[in-house]
Every structure is written in structure tokens, then in C-alpha cells.
Amino acid sequence: MSQDRDSALDRLLLEAEVERFLSAEAELLDERRFDDWLALLHDDLHYWMPIARNVRFNQPELEYTREGAEANWFDEGKDTLKKRVLQIQGGDHWAEEPRSRTTHLVANVRVESVEGNDITVKSRFIVCGFRLEHDVDLFIGKRVDVLRREQGALKVLRRSIYLDQSVLLSRNLTTFF
Amino acid sequence: MSQDRDSALDRLLLEAEVERFLSAEAELLDERRFDDWLALLHDDLHYWMPIARNVRFNQPELEYTREGAEANWFDEGKDTLKKRVLQIQGGDHWAEEPRSRTTHLVANVRVESVEGNDITVKSRFIVCGFRLEHDVDLFIGKRVDVLRREQGALKVLRRSIYLDQSVLLSRNLTTFF
Amino acid sequence: MSQDRDSALDRLLLEAEVERFLSAEAELLDERRFDDWLALLHDDLHYWMPIARNVRFNQPELEYTREGAEANWFDEGKDTLKKRVLQIQGGDHWAEEPRSRTTHLVANVRVESVEGNDITVKSRFIVCGFRLEHDVDLFIGKRVDVLRREQGALKVLRRSIYLDQSVLLSRNLTTFF
Amino acid sequence: MQLADLIDTEAGTLSRASFASEEIFRRELERVFARGWNFVGHTSQLPKNGDFFLSRCGTETVIVSRDEKGAINVLLNSCRHRGMPACRYDSGNGNGFICSYHGWSYGLDGALTGVPKFKERYQGKLEREKWGLVRARVTEFYGSIWASFDETAPSFEDYLGPDMQFYLRALLQGPDGEDDGYEVIGGIVKWQVACNWKFGAENFAGDHYHGYSHISVERLSVGLSGKTSRHNFAGVKVKQQPTFLADPARGHTIRASVFAALAPYDDQEAASAEVNDYYRQCHEKRQQRLGDKSRLLIRGGVIFPNTHFNSAGRTTIGLWLPLSAGRTEVWRWLFVPRNAPAAVKDTLREYYLRYAGPAGMVEQDDMENWTAAQRGAESLVSRRYPFNYQLAMGLERRSRPDEWLGKDVTITEDVTEHNQRAFYAHWARLVADES
Amino acid sequence: MQLADLIDTEAGTLSRASFASEEIFRRELERVFARGWNFVGHTSQLPKNGDFFLSRCGTETVIVSRDEKGAINVLLNSCRHRGMPACRYDSGNGNGFICSYHGWSYGLDGALTGVPKFKERYQGKLEREKWGLVRARVTEFYGSIWASFDETAPSFEDYLGPDMQFYLRALLQGPDGEDDGYEVIGGIVKWQVACNWKFGAENFAGDHYHGYSHISVERLSVGLSGKTSRHNFAGVKVKQQPTFLADPARGHTIRASVFAALAPYDDQEAASAEVNDYYRQCHEKRQQRLGDKSRLLIRGGVIFPNTHFNSAGRTTIGLWLPLSAGRTEVWRWLFVPRNAPAAVKDTLREYYLRYAGPAGMVEQDDMENWTAAQRGAESLVSRRYPFNYQLAMGLERRSRPDEWLGKDVTITEDVTEHNQRAFYAHWARLVADES
Amino acid sequence: MQLADLIDTEAGTLSRASFASEEIFRRELERVFARGWNFVGHTSQLPKNGDFFLSRCGTETVIVSRDEKGAINVLLNSCRHRGMPACRYDSGNGNGFICSYHGWSYGLDGALTGVPKFKERYQGKLEREKWGLVRARVTEFYGSIWASFDETAPSFEDYLGPDMQFYLRALLQGPDGEDDGYEVIGGIVKWQVACNWKFGAENFAGDHYHGYSHISVERLSVGLSGKTSRHNFAGVKVKQQPTFLADPARGHTIRASVFAALAPYDDQEAASAEVNDYYRQCHEKRQQRLGDKSRLLIRGGVIFPNTHFNSAGRTTIGLWLPLSAGRTEVWRWLFVPRNAPAAVKDTLREYYLRYAGPAGMVEQDDMENWTAAQRGAESLVSRRYPFNYQLAMGLERRSRPDEWLGKDVTITEDVTEHNQRAFYAHWARLVADES
Numbered sequence A, B, C: 001m002s003q004d005r006d007s008a009l010d011r012l013l014l015e016a017e018v019e020r021f022l023s024a025e026a027e028l029l030d031e032r033r034f035d036d037w038l039a040l041l042h043d044d045l046h047y048w049m050p051i052a053r054n055v056r057f058n059q060p061e062l063e064y065t066r067e068g069a070e071a072n073w074f075d076e077g078k079d080t081l082k083k084r085v086l087q088i089q090g091g092d093h094w095a096e097e098p099r100s101r102t103t104h105l106v107a108n109v110r111v112e113s114v115e116g117n118d119i120t121v122k123s124r125f126i127v128c129g130f131r132l133e134h135d136v137d138l139f140i141g142k143r144v145d146v147l148r149r150e151q152g153a154l155k156v157l158r159r160s161i162y163l164d165q166s167v168l169l170s171r172n173l174t175t176f177f
Numbered sequence D, E, F: 001m002q003l004a005d006l007i008d009t010e011a012g013t014l015s016r017a018s019f020a021s022e023e024i025f026r027r028e029l030e031r032v033f034a035r036g037w038n039f040v041g042h043t044s045q046l047p048k049n050g051d052f053f054l055s056r057c058g059t060e061t062v063i064v065s066r067d068e069k070g071a072i073n074v075l076l077n078s079c080r081h082r083g084m085p086a087c088r089y090d091s092g093n094g095n096g097f098i099c100s101y102h103g104w105s106y107g108l109d110g111a112l113t114g115v116p117k118f119k120e121r122y123q124g125k126l127e128r129e130k131w132g133l134v135r136a137r138v139t140e141f142y143g144s145i146w147a148s149f150d151e152t153a154p155s156f157e158d159y160l161g162p163d164m165q166f167y168l169r170a171l172l173q174g175p176d177g178e179d180d181g182y183e184v185i186g187g188i189v190k191w192q193v194a195c196n197w198k199f200g201a202e203n204f205a206g207d208h209y210h211g212y213s214h215i216s217v218e219r220l221s222v223g224l225s226g227k228t229s230r231h232n233f234a235g236v237k238v239k240q241q242p243t244f245l246a247d248p249a250r251g252h253t254i255r256a257s258v259f260a261a262l263a264p265y266d267d268q269e270a271a272s273a274e275v276n277d278y279y280r281q282c283h284e285k286r287q288q289r290l291g292d293k294s295r296l297l298i299r300g301g302v303i304f305p306n307t308h309f310n311s312a313g314r315t316t317i318g319l320w321l322p323l324s325a326g327r328t329e330v331w332r333w334l335f336v337p338r339n340a341p342a343a344v345k346d347t348l349r350e351y352y353l354r355y356a357g358p359a360g361m362v363e364q365d366d367m368e369n370w371t372a373a374q375r376g377a378e379s380l381v382s383r384r385y386p387f388n389y390q391l392a393m394g395l396e397r398r399s400r401p402d403e404w405l406g407k408d409v410t411i412t413e414d415v416t417e418h419n420q421r422a423f424y425a426h427w428a429r430l431v432a433d434e435s
């Protein structure tokens, strides 16, 4: 009984830790503290955002382009993300100069499973980007993260991002998800 | 004191259970696991989404059409929802073939009251649906759920959905809320 | 060890309290219980929403207009907010008569720091307002609140609201954030 | 694209430009909408003097009000000073309307009753009788309210024509055959669809050919009882003949069933004793009241141009409101028999909600298809190829099963695009008309 | 709709098409906006050489800069190579602008200073002096900066005319009557409204008739002190006469108060000693400086076509920027007296913020009403009925309380639509003008 | 703005109206897009009979299918009955298409195979052979598929002309010089940009002058290996001459490199042994196959009007699809050498993704600049000033390094706007053409 209760509380503590982690991460992005953000990414991170396709109801496996095999919006590791950060930080990446003002919102955070040091987390996101006088981009979708605990700290080991647009209705994807 | 603390933690555990339930439900919908979703609905479920009207400030009682008496967007039970699910699953419900890609986001989850086995929960939702090449629907509103605990499991007994649009700006409501 | 656990649980309880407070506040606004809402505001409240500017990457300090010194969307105290409430309640404030139907959504709630009775909380918001037949306003941004505990109850002592639009794309800001 | 070439009545084809061209759209507004009569609501929405509600008349927002004398008024909802809507509430009760801009006030009949500074600064010279809210011509027809802003248009009765008067009266008769037998359920259903308004109009005019759109719902017994298929009619055992009637001179169209003979009720609503009893009694009363003509069952149709209705067990009246060539707003009024027991009213209401509108399991597929078809009318190359309306062409006839079915109408029995051809022929005449 | 018939000056009416027709909108851009002078900012925004900020000139985005010689330049913000904005920062300081597309660079005065591959691939032949950023004509007027892209337009002074020069100079005088007495508060307020730009223009031109729009705020003491009602003027006990002045030949309009006599300050800001003292001193200084003319208090107006301002205790200048017939962007500069103590500046700033703009308790109701009125100007039938501008028609006169109030202006005392009539008469002339 | 004055070939300028005027846009659709040939896909997307995918042909949505006989069909995706898309899946395999509106069915070749009630209600009279899906003219060219809906257009080969046939064939040769050497990676990249389609077209036609757009990425080694700079070409040590070729009579343009001499491979991909080996072998095979002509390396270009491609180590083909004067949809096909090892295919795929499209570190800055430049083409005053295309004007020549480089083309070596001038001269001819 009280053991049940303890494990229930453990679960709660874990969920809270994960929510804090994801909220803090979103804040780093919105505050453009990109180096601190990179520090939350595991060196073996795989960062993937597939392209959505319109398919027959009985072929759901074709709905999203395949990681490592087909065209995707993003399908890369930390090294490339580092380059993206460096590009923005230079002040000469015109698509982000002047900078966009972003709001990263994370919700429906759910710990799906815990295996050893790896925690699988599902969530929903809304990313809103404003730039210049009138430009607005609204990105809404789903995310599946694998967070790995190393020396007590959590790092993003895998991130799968489902954007749901088929034709991207924005000119650029200069923000991080 | 420590009793206060215990009841405070009990409350926390209940809130966490409710949030998990609603996030898991949203996930089932986005993953189109409709049969599993139906399993979360109580057989006596009442599912209601009124139509909003523009009324004088001192007549708030007229603002939403009345359940069981007036025209509403939805005002039905589980049997009709089952038919809606069967219709989508057939692959010949053209309004959902090819399927929409949806993101159900739930926030501001608040346990309003607990009476016996019934938990009243208020929340806010954003439901985003993409279909075909360019179609986007964004539904934003408020929800009041009554969840009933039976044999330990929670089920949705009542769901009231406030969409806030007066003229619906979308052609269809083929998703669930 | 169990002391760590206790303090971890204390933190959890505080976070839950803060989330409940912010969700309850959002509900009061959506239900137009404005007097109850005002009761949640500290008499010394400062309520500030700056105007965003497009600036060079190395001048972030110029990005938002300065509180108490420059033009802002809002830069006021409780007395002015009281007047705004009274204006809406009269039924003759045409910009809100008939009333807008709003949904206030709060997410990424994060307790940043606790100093004495003051809790600094960061969050993200989406405020959606519908009015008349077809008008929709969507406000998305970031919030930093300082909540002060007095006689056990929390009150909003400071609220900073970052809207991210540079040119406001809506005609009015008649809702509260 | 010459306007005269929009339609080819010989070939049974219609140019896709009719659905996509903004120029043709502007002509529609001037020549079709501004000149017709529109359904704006029902007397059951105005039980008391001082009651009012907002409605639409084609492109216009109107106030429908019952004034102190009990008379019904349809007023253009635009202050004559600077155009501000005089009323911004969907419905209510009061003794008039005050404009929130400069405070001009109007009576329930639209009269300009109050003008700030009238004496001091208008020196009493403002001709108030000329500056009231613009009043539409109004006709009540068996409980339904109709309006027109065209002073030169014929009376509503002449606009309908003799046959359509007969059908519309029949539509508004309760299941028991009583005139003005319906009342409106609270809450008008309003939504928007990204297609031309005529996709809706031609569908309601008589498209029994699009069954393929609804194959999904046929599996699911969404009918009145929730146990039978989606349609239900005053069920009798004898053969019923689907019949399509059009008034070619006026553009009105009707879908109906004609039963081979008078016959007893066959308990189709057996699922609910109360409902079944009600319909049996109605069936019998109706036969007594209407005699042989009770063999005619109106299933739906369109009062030209954009007032559409469904009947046959469920009565709804709606408007296809043109916003642009490619966007339409829909308003739907749901009706229940005035004197029916609560159980029947509830059953009908639930039936509508799962059947029609954006949440309707049947109409969802219509809206999806119309929206997709609109794209085919718009794109540069595809719009060179006309739409095809050849179904059952040449099978319409003036002779008819029963002479009382109408004098001026052409008729086709069984599935056809006859009604669409009549609708578009009249529409094309008006659009091309240079007067 | 013939352009000549847009306005009926006899009847005092204006066609609603003036607010809704895209064709008329296009003519406005060509004939009204492209030919006028526009306020683009204030010298206090450019304290140092190299300072620049972005502004608007009607439909155009412009760079306003102070170059190395201290001269002020207004430059079309569009690279001459492929049109890219040369500057994308709202404001800053530098020695020029580099286009981010192909790297052409321009000086603070718009000169094309750098062209990659100029020697190798343009063989030095590109006529750089011809391909600099397009320079507008610029005039400084008591600290305000004005620009025009029309080479054929008269000088700014002639465009203003003698009377408007007097009023505008007065507007820009501090509370103590000192010329160029104001400075801009950081942060230009920018927002959009879904209505035609002229709803804003006519309101600022002189609509004291719309008090009903603001009844809610009258209850709430939103005035300068937060304790008095929304307006406040250099308070004296003697009668003040609201006076409306228009320059019919040029379309400019002014709202003013004329006080019956010179009088001592009446402590209207008693709520704050410091503020009250400041205004008392200003009041006295002003009387000394301006003598009898200090009886004139500018309350606001419009420099034709779209530069609008408010004064009377709070000074703001703004632009109604036309985006389409039905959509307008608004820019607002807030001013405080250059030499006022911080307490006065803060009090004024807080007063503006709760009064004006999207969060302003007063202007919110204006925006709401204009947006709603715009629909009334657009819909097919309602737009057949002209707007009414008959208030106090025939009461304007050329004689005036004091000859120094102006030579070329017509004047009406007390509430009237006289200024709107003058504004629209001039506007209609330009729109109909075929030259 | 006279259409004839859009371009000034003497001065090397082009009116900004070309990018902003909706009237010119409509003429483009009729005279440029509806008359040309468009890339619609690649045979590797249709391995099996019954395979199909959706594509675009200018403004049209088309079905590209391989029928039972293995023939490739390009069909207008619009049912001939009421315009509904016959296919709503991005891709798939089947034996035909059923319209979801009324159920007409079509074969893979577009033939109208099924019509409900054909016998009973069309009395067998409907001319089915005339009412199939509209078939485009189709040509396969070394694996690429091209379509046109203009019956009067020349054959695809004549449309290309002899020189462009040579270049396009070369583009489609694998790194080893083998014809039809590529296959498509699954997943077409599709997005929208708020600018005129010609900003994209002129960029791909040959804008090596916009290096300043990409200074940020030059720091970051986004090249094939992830260790070298963004471009990479079959590396040899000898000098390569950037060369710009245009077919002035047809509007096609090519960017290429011509190497001074045949030379051995220089291990530019040393970062990965496997990739390096592959490219070395290809280099050698290619020299054997093509001999002296292997000195020509296609870097990219535009098949008039809107089919664009990049090559030089990465092969992509795409479409600039005009939605309006100010909005464009982009489709991009990514190709890998058919016979390359997996490591090479993966390396190339990753290279594309970080380089091109909305998430591409290089193209992001292009899209940003084009979108901003579009505003400069639209606003009232700025659009009076033409765009400048004078770079290296007068340096083009008909003589050429190697006669096999083409007969009908004009050539400029090194950075120039020569290709844009040729593109726009042809474009302006068609737009102004009154036939």
C-alpha cells in the first residue's frame, strides 16, 4: 500500500522532472540561449521531422517519409544543429536577421516508458514565430523524445517531430522544435 | 500537519492521474486508435457542443444553445459516436479519406470537484487538423468533463465542449474533441 | 535522502499550487468573473506588456520597449485594470458589447525562483478571442509573473507579458492576459 | 468567355467559369440576388411584440422584428448616418435599436426616432422620414417570412408562381397536413464552405445521382429511429415514384415522391411506440385533410436562387449565402411539428444533428466533395472543360401522373439532372441579361 | 457609380463606395497619397549623425536618416537592383545600409556607395549616381519631418497654406508656448484595423458628434490625473468655444478651442502638485509669449490626407496607412514636452496608454465602430445609400471671432460635420481628377 | 504600363510590375504556362504498372500513371462530370480512379470506364470517349517525364531545341556519364513562398552574383562531406570556367563549368573513403564515355518557364508553381545516382536536406530575400523604378570555347546577368504577344 504510494510518488517526481526539463528547454530557445540549448542535446542525438503524405486509409505506414531513407524536413545529428546555431548567431543569416521572436509551447507531456536510463516522452507542441513587421508562422504538431539520463542530468537522445502539414505553408523552418 | 501533507499529496496524485488520462486520450485520437478511444467513454456518456450566440451582456444564459432542447453542434451519446468512428474506419467517408492529420492539445487541466466516483475536470483545448495539401482547421475552446471511476478505471461520463465560434469557419467537424 | 525526497515533494506541491492558481485565474477570465479575478491581483500589481521592435542581433536590449519609460501596450497598475473591468461590465463598452468569447490557455508553467514570499513563475500563453459572427483574434506569447503569498493566499504582484507581434495585427486588446 | 455562352442547353453543359469567375459572381449579386425574394425566418421566432433577430438577405444583414402593432419588419441592418449596424445581437426583445457610433435611434419598424442634437445642430432640417433604416418588402407565407429589396420585383406570390405556391404550402404543412404546422428549434446553424454557392443549390435542387458520396453512411442507420437507413418518409407499402419538378420560367425546383395509391401507415417508426403512434395519427389526419393529394410528399427543393429546403420526415430551410465566387456561408433553420409530443421533437432534433451540417454524417461528405470540385472549376486549364448535366436529358415531359401536380412545371420521374438544367437555364438568363 | 457623383455637396452626402471600392482605392493611392506630403517622424528621433529609423510615406516604407553632415534624408527603402529593403531594422545607428541580397551598399543619404564586381563585371559602366535609393523631398517644420515623392507637388509650406502653418506651428509649441517644444517617447505604436483609412481621418478631422461611442469611459475618469474625465485642456475658468476650421482649397482640418478671454490657470491638475505647478508655469509663460493668441488651443486635426494629430494636453501624431479599401495600418507617435519634469512626462505617458490605441479605453470603441461601419459600406444593397454629413450644414462662415484665426479657412463653432465636408470635397476633387 | 514596355533590353532593365501586377500574372498563366512543357516527374517513381502519383503542370493538378500496357499517362485530375479530383492520394497503385462525388470511374489512361445509370438514365447516349479525364501530351526524356496541355505547342524536343537537349541529357547522366543515371528519393519536398515565381526562376537561371546572401553559410562547411564548403563538383585540379548559356529563342538557361583540360580525380571527397572511391571511379568512367565533352559540368538551369534544376554533385529538379503574383508553391524532387552504394546515397540525401528547401541553411536566405524583394515590387512608388539587370551586359558572345557547347546559345563566361536577360526577353515576348 504505502509502497504503492511511494512508487506512485516516484512516478510523479519523474514526470515533474521531465516537464521541467522540456519547459526549461523551450525557454532557452525563446531566449535564444542556443549554446545552453545545445548542452541539453546528447552527442548522439538524432533529430527527425518527416514530410507528411496523403495516403489511403489502409496504408498508414506510408503517411510519413522514412527516417534515414527518404526526404525529410530534418533528419540529422547534433553536428548539423550546431551549424544551424552558429549560422543564426553570426548575425548575417538573413532569414533570422533581424531575429524572429518565438514562443515554444509544450503540452500533453506524457512519460510513455522508462528503460534503464532512457525515458520515452510524448508531447504536443505549438511553436509561434513572429518576424519583421507582419510575418507570422504557426507550427503545431506532435513530438516523441527519448531522454537519456547521464551523470544525473537528462539529455535529448532522440527527437521525432510530426508537423502534419503536407505542403509546408511557410517559407522557412529556421526555428528549432 | 503531516495529515494535511498526505491529503495534499493525494490531491496531487489524483490530478496527475486525470492529466495522464486526458493526454492519453488525446494521443489515441491523434493516432486514430478510435476503438481504444471509445473504450475510454462511459456507456452513458453525453457528448455536447453547443452553438454560441451573440447576446446582450445581461443575458449570458442565452449565449450557448441548450443541451437536449436546441440546435447544437453535438448533443449525443456513445452510440452515435460509435457510428462516427465506424464511418471513418470504412475508408469511404470522403470527408476523412484521405485521413486528416490531427493534433489534440489539452491544457489548464483543473480538478473542479470530486463527488463519490465522479470527478469534474475543466480544461482548455486546441485541436488542429490538416488534410490534403493545404487545408487547415484550428479549433480552440474550453471543456468540462465528468470522469467516473469504475473498477478503478476512469471513463468519460459527460463532456461539454465550448467552441466559441458563432458562425463555424470550417466546413466540417469530422474530428473528436 | 528521505529529506531530499521531502524537499522534492515540497517543490512538487508548490508547482501544483502555482499551476492551479494560474488555471483558476484563466477560468475566471473566460467566465467573465472579473471581480473575482481582480481579487487575485495584489494592490501593488504592475501589469506590463511591451511593444516589440526589430533590432540588430547584437542589440537585444532594444527589442522590447522599456517599462515606465517608453510606449508599451500596457504599463499600469491595478487601479487602471479596475477601470477596464468596470468599462466592460457596464454593457456599453462597444468593443466588448456583445462580449467576446475567450479561451485563455497557459502552458510551460515553470517556477523560476522563490524568494521569501515571492514566487517568480514563467509561462507561455495562448489567448483566443471570438466576437460577433466572424471576428477571431489569436494572441500567443510569454509571461513572467511574480506571485506573492500573503495570509497563505497567492496574489499577482508583477506580470510581464511578451506578445512578440511588432505591428499588432488586431484592432483591439480588450482582453486581459 | 461570352456570358451568353455560359450554358449550352442543347448539349446539357455549363461553363466552369460560372463557379469561379469573380466577374460572373459580381453579376450574380446584382442580377440574381439583389432581384429575388429570400427566406429570412419564421414567425415562430417572433412570438412577442418587440422580438427581433438578425438574418441575411443574400449579401445583406437584416433585422427581422415584430413591432408594437405586431407587424413583421425586415430592415437593412445599417445605420443611415455612417453605416454602422444598428443591431449587433443575434436576437432579443426591445423597443428599438440605438446605433453605438453617434447614437441615432430607430424604432422596431426602422423609423428614425432619435437624433442627438436634432434641433440645435440639424436645426430640425434633417428629413428623418427619409433616413430611417431601409425597409425590405416583406411577405408572410404560411409562417415563413420572405423579403426583397427590389421594388421592381413581382409580388412574392407571382415570384413563386402558382405551382410553387402549392408545393411550398405543402412543405410547410405539418405531418398531419395542417397548414403552418411547424416551429423553429432554437439555434440557427451557421457555417462556411470554400465552394461556390451553386454547388449547394444544385444539390438541393435535385441531385439523387450522388449516392456514391454517401456510401459510408448507408452502412450506419442514421435514420430517424437511429435503426433505419438515412431517409425516412411517411411510409406506406405502395410504390413511391421519385419525381422532379421544375418551374422553368422562374427557376424553382422540387424533389418529391408520388405514391401510387392511398395506403395505410406501415409502422416504419416502430422503434419508438410514441413516435410511431404520432406518425400514424398524422398519416391518417393528413389523408383525411388532403385526400388524393396526400399522395404527394415533398422531399426538398430550392426557391430560386438560394433558399433551399429538405423535408420528407425532417423539415429544414436554409440559405446559401454568397461571400465570394469560392466561398459560401450556410444558414440552416431546423423545424419540428408545432403540435408533436416532446419525444417526437427530440427524436427529430437528434436526427438532424447527426445528419446535417458540419457535424452531420451525411452532409460532411457533400461539403468535402463540393470544396474539392470548386478547385476543378478554378484552375486555368480544367476550367476550359464544361460541367456535364446530361443525365436523363430528353426524358422530362409536360404530361404528368396527376394534373394537380402543376400547370407550369416540367417533370421528370426517377433520377435526373432535369432540375439542375432548369435552375441553370434560368440563372444564365438573368446573368446574361443586360437590362 | 460615376466618380463625379461620389459626393453631393448640396445634399451633404457621400457615396459608401468611397470606403469599399477597390477601384476608388487604387485611384486614391495614385491621386491622393502619391501626391501629398506625409509626416514621417520627428527630429528628436535622430539625435546623432548616423541615426536612422524606418517609417511610412503613404504606401511606401522609407528610411529616415541623419547623415554625416547632419542633414535629414528620407529614402525609399527598396534596393534599386532587385527591390530588396536596404534596411530591415526599425531603428539604429550606422554609416549606411547593405542590401542582403547581392550586397549593394548605400550611404545614409541613399547614394550607391558600393557595388560588388563594379569594375570587373559592370566594367565601371553602371551609372551609380542614377541608381541610389530614391530620395524623397524633405522638409523640417518646427521639429516635425515631412516627405513627398511627388516632384510636381508644391513646397510643403504651400501645401500647408498660411493658416495651417500657423496651426501646425501652434500644435508643436510646448505647453509654455515655446516653438518645437516636444520630443518623441521611445516606441512607435503600430496596429491594424479592418476599415477604410478615411473612418480614422474623418474622426480626427472633427467628429465631436460621436460622444455616444464613449459613454462607457465617461464614467471612469481616465483623464490626465486619473481622477478627471477623459479630456483635459489648459484649464481656465472662462468659456471655451469649440471651433472647427477647414482649409477648403487644401483639405486640411483643425479642431480647436477658443477661450473668451485671457485668464489665470485654474489648477485643474491639482491631483498632483508637481504636475499642476508645471502646467501653471507653462500657462503663464504661454500667455506672455503668445498674448491674445494664447486663447487658441489646438485640439487636433488632419493634415490632408492621412496625417492626424491630437493635442489639448496630450500630443500625438499619427498616420492612417492604407493597406486596402477595407484595411488600414495605424502608426502613432507619442510626444511629451521636451523640458517637462519626469513626473509630467510619466503622467502623460500613462494617460496616452490608457486612452489611445488598441489598449486605449477610449479609442477601442472607435475602432470597434469603424470596423463594423466598414461592413455597411461594403455590402451590395446597403452601399446604395450614401452616408449623411448634414450636421450643422449651412452654419459654417468665413467671418470669425478673431481675424488672426485664419484667412483661407471656413469656420464652424460648436459640434458640426463641417470639417468632414471640407475634407471629402477636396478628396473627391482629387479622386475624380483625370489629369 | 504598356505590356510592350515591361522590358528595356537596351538599358537592361525590367519593370517591377512584372512581379506584382495581377493582370500580368493572368497573362503569364495563359501565354507562358498554358503553352509550355512542364517537368511532372521521373520514371523511377513508377516502377510497376498501376503506379501513380499526383503532380502539377503549371496551375493544374495532374495524375501521372503507368497503365496496364506500361505506358505513362499525364491526366488532368478533374472529373469531367463536376470537376471533382478523380484522385486524392499523393501516390499509390491501382487499376484506376473513382470519383467520390457521383462515382464516375476512370482507367489509368483516363478513359471513362464506369458511369452509374449509364444505360437506364443516360440511355447509353453519353459519349464516354469524349468525357474521359483530359490527357496531356507526354514525352519521356532520359527518365524524366514532361507534359503539355497545349495541342499547338511544338514537340518537347523542338521546345527544348538541340542545345538544351544536349544539356538536359547531360544533367540526367549519372556521375559516371551513363544516360538516365538517376532515381528519385521518396518524398517530394513541397512548400510555399510569398513572392513571385520569377524570383526563383531568375535565381536558378544563373545568379552567381548573390553570394552576399549566403555569407553566413560559407563559414560552416555544409558541403557534401560536411567538412567542405557548400558547393562541390567532380573535382579536378585544372581551372574550371563558370559559363552561362542561354537559348534566346526559347528562354532556356544553363549554368555550367567548363574545365580547361581532362584531368585525374583529386580526391575531394577524401572525408569518406567509400564516397571518394565511388566518385573516382565515376570520374574515370565518365571521361572514357564522354571524352572531351566530359569537361562540361552542368551546374543548373531553367527549362523555360518554371522547371528548375541544380546539379554539380547534387541533382534536384523542381517547379516554381504560380499561385498568385505574390505567392508561389515550390516542389522539389531529389535524385541520387541509380547505381551508387548506399553510403553515397545517404551522404547526398543529408547534403540536400541541410542545403535546400525551407530547412536548408543555404536556400533559407534566398527565400527570405525574395519575399522581402517582392514587397519592393508591389508598393505604389517603388514599383515605378525598374529592376537592374546590367551585370556583364555586352560581354555575352556567340563564339565559344568549344563548338560542341552549342549552336543556338549565347554564352557569357564568369558572373553575369546574361541568363536573366535572355529569360526575361523571351518571357516579355510571350506576355506581350496578342495572338
Ligand code: FES
Pocket (backbone or CB within 6 Å): D079, D080, D081, D082, D083, D084, D099, D100, D101, D102, D103, D104
Ligand atoms: S453611424 Fe449610426 S449614428 Fe452615426
Ligand code: FES
Pocket (backbone or CB within 6 Å): E079, E080, E081, E082, E083, E084, E099, E100, E101, E102, E103, E104
Ligand atoms: S537586390 Fe539589393 S543588391 Fe541585389
Ligand code: FES
Pocket (backbone or CB within 6 Å): F079, F080, F081, F082, F083, F084, F099, F100, F101, F102, F103, F104
Ligand atoms: S463529379 Fe465526378 S462523378 Fe460527379
Ligand SMILES: [Fe+3]
Pocket (backbone or CB within 6 Å): D210, D213, D214, D362, D363, D366
Ligand atoms: Fe448529399
Ligand SMILES: [Fe+3]
Pocket (backbone or CB within 6 Å): E210, E213, E214, E362, E363, E366
Ligand atoms: Fe472617439
Ligand SMILES: [Fe+3]
Pocket (backbone or CB within 6 Å): F210, F213, F214, F362, F363, F366
Ligand atoms: Fe542562393
